[in-house]
Amino acid sequence: MRNNNNRDNEDQNLRRPLLPHAGAAVAADKHDSHNHRLDDDRSVTSKLWIETQKLWQIVGPAIFSRLASFAMNIITQAFAGHLGDVELAAISIANTVIVGFNFGLLLGMASALETLCGQAYGAKRYHMLGIYMQRSWIVLFCCCFLLLPLYAFATPVLKLLGQPDDVAELSGQVALWLIPLHFSFAFQFPLQRFLQCQLKNHVVAWVALVALLVNVLTSWLFVYVWGFGVVGAAVALDVSWWVLVAGMTWYAMRGGCPLTWTGFSVQAFSGLGEFLKLSAAAGVMLCLENWYYRVLILMTGYLQNATVAVDALSVCMSINGFEIMIPLAFFAATGVRVANELGAGNGKAAKFATAVSVVQSTLIGLMFCVLIMILRDKIALIFTSSADVLAQVDTLSPLLAVTILLNSVQPVLSGVAVGSGWQATVAYINLGCYYVIGLPLGILMGWTFKLGVEGIWGGMIFGGTAVQTVILAIITIRCDWDKEAEKARNHVQKWSTPQEHSLQT
Structure with a gap:
């Protein structure tokens, strides 16, 4: 009896197909493939959402801070414009031509920090961010002195470019009063990139808002209340940009960046030659x-x-x-x-x-x-x-x-x-x-x-x-x-x- 049962089982095994039914196999493959695609889609969608969040954590505040800085220049020109056509031309030319020339160079030189601080932060070498920023302060501050002749000789330069004498004379006077603004770049640009590389752009945005409000107030006081004229408009712009420097410095040095700011270091004075090369390339x-x-x-x-x-x-x-x-x-x-x-x-x-x-x-x-x-x-x-x-x-x-x-x-x-x-x-x-x-x-x-x-x-x-x-x-x-x-x-x-x-x- 047992032999007959064994024989029947062997016959059933022989009749059983070696491969599963083609339709079932295809269906199973499709089901597995569909599941893999869903997993891949979820993975890509998740990665895209996470990267978008990281990106806009920087982009959103950066847009606001840049618009605030741009608005300060517009407000200054608007106050000067109510004083007269020559005053408007003088503040516009001094800010656009003289300051604008130096702004582009110093901003570019500071962007070297985006490479150095960004890579150091990703590698968890947090203490280096503060040292890099101090090196950038030193390099940019020295560069500011080298660029001073453009402010000192603004009047003859503008006359050479074909500007009317009255506009060139007043523009040269305004340019001298904008020298404090010029030196603020040496500290403000590195500070901004120091915070930016740590995803602390919201701090920059809040400080920019305060600076914008200060600019409106000081422009009104210096131009209309105290009657300093176009010089008052220039001084108001100086004060506003130094508010940016003071606000970011206070945050960075008073506990806002405990890992990346460990105090002033003598290491900031080492490697300045290599740092200058990278900064110069970025500036150009x-x-x-x-x-x-x-x-x-x-x-x-x-x-x-x-x-x-x-x-x-x-x-x-x-x-x-x-x-x-x-x-x-x-x-x-x-x-x-x-x-x-x-x-x-x-x-x-x-x-x-x-x-x-x-x-x-x-x-x-x-x-x-x-x-x-x-x-x-x-x-x-x-x-x-x-x-x-x-x-x-x-x-x-x-x-x-x-x-x-x-x-x-x-x-x-x-x-x-x-x-x-x-x-x-x-x-x-x-x-x-x-x-x-x-x-x-x-x-x-x-x-x-x-x-x-x-x-x-x-x-x-x-x-x-x-x-x-x-x-x-x-x-x-x-x-x-x-x-x-x-x-x-x-x-x-x-x-x-x-x-x-x-x-x-």
Whole structure:
């Protein structure tokens, strides 16, 4: 009986198929594949959400602080404008030309901290952030002294550039009163990046709000109550920027950054030569961009019947100036995020942070680009009621839209360069694209082909900004992020010193 049962079982086993039913197998594979896809989707969605939170933790406050600083300049010009046309021209030229020239260089030099502090923070070498900031203070403070002749000789320089004598004389006087503002850059820029690399941008935003309120109050007191005139407007701007320095210094040194600020250290005086090289490369990289569009306005002023063209271009640059605060905030955030991840040895995370930042900034830029084209015949009404200027702005709107779109991508890629320490390479790229290709092409199209301001601006955009953006995009796409993470780790080890006792504040 048992043998018969064994025989029946063997027959059933022989008749059983070696492979499962094809339909069941396919169904099982589909079910497993679907589950894997859901897990992958959840993983990507989760990573995207986490990275977006980290990014906007920097971007949001950075936008506000930059708009507040920009608004202080506008408020100062508004108070000066009620004193007279010469006073308005003097404060505008002194602030835009004299201070603006130095602002771009010092801001760029301070951006070296975004590389060093960001990578050190990612590598958990927290004590080095305070030492790096002190080195940056020393380098920028010395650089401020080297730039003082531009303030001292502002009047003859402005006369040489063709400014009327009365405007040049008063601008030179105002420039001397803006020297305290000039020296505030040496401390404020490093402090801002020191806090930014620790994701403490909310502190910078709150201090910027206080400084903005102080600027309104002091401008009213110095100009209207005490009658100091245009000099009072300049002093009010000095006070406001030093409020920024005082607020951030108080927070950093009074317990806000216990891991990264351990007091003044003699280590700040070591390695200044190497630090200066990186700072100089970063300064050249950013100031070449900062000066580029200032050259555009200067060149437009030499066209025949240039009054309307300059007015229309000034309106477009004002709109671009407000909007570019968003990409500049992404520039800062991208530099921090990339530096943090590279310093921590996470090359893939740095690549992902780059992609998220580029996509989000581009989408915002695209939105503004479409808005400009929809309101192209109305956007200038905020600034003027002149029919000629309105018509010229309408004509220039496509160029403004393209500029905004490109500027939503290019600063983010520059932020990647800062976070990775590529400042010297990008400085050469900027020099070649802006001043070897873009500027000559703008001159050629504006004067040789007689296309006026449209030709100058178009040549500088497509020959300079667009080419630079494409080159930076190619470099970023082809980047070996694991190799960059290894370089960042070596970089941190080279620049770091053992944590030691510091002179406590």
